Amino acid sequence: MARSLGRRIGPGLRPGARAGVSVDACLVTGATGGIGRGVALRLAGQVPRLRLLVRGSSSSPPVDAEVVQGDFDDLPSMARAFAGMRTVFLYTPVRPDARLLQTAAEQGVRHVVLLSSASVAKVAPGERNPVAERHRAMERYVRDAGLGSTCLRPDTLASNCLSWAEEIRTHRRVSVPYPSSLRNPIHEDDVALIAALAMLDGDSLRSRSLLLTGPAPLSIRDQVAAIGRASGQAIECREIAAQDAIDRMAQGPGALALDVARRLVAYMEKTTREVPAVASDFFEAAGQAPKAFSEWAAEHAEAFRPPKVPTLAVGPAPAPGTFHSEI
Numbered sequence: 001m002a003r004s005l006g007r008r009i010g011p012g013l014r015p016g017a018r019a020g021v022s023v024d025a026c027l028v029t030g031a032t033g034g035i036g037r038g039v040a041l042r043l044a045g046q047v048p049r050l051r052l053l054v055r056g057s058s059s060s061p062p063v064d065a066e067v068v069q070g071d072f073d074d075l076p077s078m079a080r081a082f083a084g085m086r087t088v089f090l091y092t093p094v095r096p097d098a099r100l101l102q103t104a105a106e107q108g109v110r111h112v113v114l115l116s117s118a119s120v121a122k123v124a125p126g127e128r129n130p131v132a133e134r135h136r137a138m139e140r141y142v143r144d145a146g147l148g149s150t151c152l153r154p155d156t157l158a159s160n161c162l163s164w165a166e167e168i169r170t171h172r173r174v175s176v177p178y179p180s181s182l183r184n185p186i187h188e189d190d191v192a193l194i195a196a197l198a199m200l201d202g203d204s205l206r207s208r209s210l211l212l213t214g215p216a217p218l219s220i221r222d223q224v225a226a227i228g229r230a231s232g233q234a235i236e237c238r239e240i241a242a243q244d245a246i247d248r249m250a251q252g253p254g255a256l257a258l259d260v261a262r263r264l265v266a267y268m269e270k271t272t273r274e275v276p277a278v279a280s281d282f283f284e285a286a287g288q289a290p291k292a293f294s295e296w297a298a299e300h301a302e303a304f305r306p307p308k309v310p311t312l313a314v315g316p317a318p319a320p321g322t323f324h325s326e327i
């Protein structure tokens with residue numbers, strides 16, 4: 001069942017082509033996010049009722065659907081968002097709260113497709129790791145609320161590479177520790193595909209935790225090279241000291257907590273020695289291979305290209321006395 005569904009709501013999603021299973025009202029949280037946007041696009045036209053949760057009033061959702069405003073930290077707003085919905089695609093909030101899931105259950109939600117993380121499976125339960133702890137807590141809250149669930153546990157998202165975009169655009173360079181560190185980056189849209197399948201086909205993917213990886217391990221250096229090929233430029237992959245990397249990660253906008261930065265860099269060192277496993281869950285659920293990183297790089301090439309230098313238009317001279325401001 002899942003295999004044929006994967007083909008039918010794969011990248012060539014056809015509006016109106018219902019999956020042929022019993023699905024009801026669906027809520028997609030994070031509809032402006034990298035993954036949530038893809039889930040919304042895939043469900044549009046496939047379900048009888050689609051509602052999208054956005055946080056800010058200026059956020060524009062990707063499809064024409066019912067839109068509600070809400071914030072995970074504001075339970076009354078979430079009660080309004082959940083009301084009348086049966087199936088929910090849910091992000092793991094920064095501060096997970098069991099009451100969010102209790103609210104969902106009270107409002108009639110039956111099945112949650114949770115965006116969790118591979119860290120839940122990879123980090124030992126006793127080991128202190130804030131990322132694993134937050135996602136593990138959220139998985140537990142879903143179960144404790146008596147909700148049906150599908151836990152999506154992506155490994156590294158390919159979209160993490162967007163954090164290199166500014167340095168690439170300005171210096172044609174990426175500064176990282178351990179460039180030979182290996183990853184199995186998964187395209188955010190592949191995570192969205194599995195989420196949509198789990199929402200449409202609750203039976204075969206219900207009560208499952210899916211480890212989602214890309215199709216093959218790739219070093220950071222090879223990812224940088226793929227971005228260079230896709231965006232038509234030579235990009236230097238510059239190795240920096242581990243401490244330097246930790247300091248950079250813990251500074252500026254979007255800074256990570258120091259212990260999270262340290263763990264991330266330690267993980268990078270570890271994966272120079274250990275090859276991360278490729279999981280089969282994506283293929284089994286979707287009936288197709290996950291997208292290669294080169295495909296992600298080609299789709300996002302524009303984000304890495306330096307801004308175009310404006311050229312002076314060659315044309316008739318501006319009329320005397322007028323100020324020619326359009327360049």
Ligand SMILES: NC(=O)c1ccc[n+]([C@@H]2O[C@H](COP(=O)([O-])OP(=O)(O)OC[C@H]3O[C@@H](n4cnc5c(N)ncnc54)[C@H](OP(=O)(O)O)[C@@H]3O)[C@@H](O)[C@H]2O)c1
Nearest residue numbers: 030031032033034035055071072092116117154155156157
């Ligand atoms: N990065 C990785 O390698 C990795 C690995 C495993 C799992 N994950 C999981 O994937 C997530 C990232 O997914 P993504 O790339 O799709 O994220 P994203 O692009 O940052 O999108 C996050 C979405 O959630 C919304 N949101 C954030 N806080 C909210 C709140 N308090 N209330 C309501 N909505 C809120 C955002 O709304 P706004 O548009 O208003 O901000 C946005 O639409 C991580 O947080 C983690 O749970 C990531």
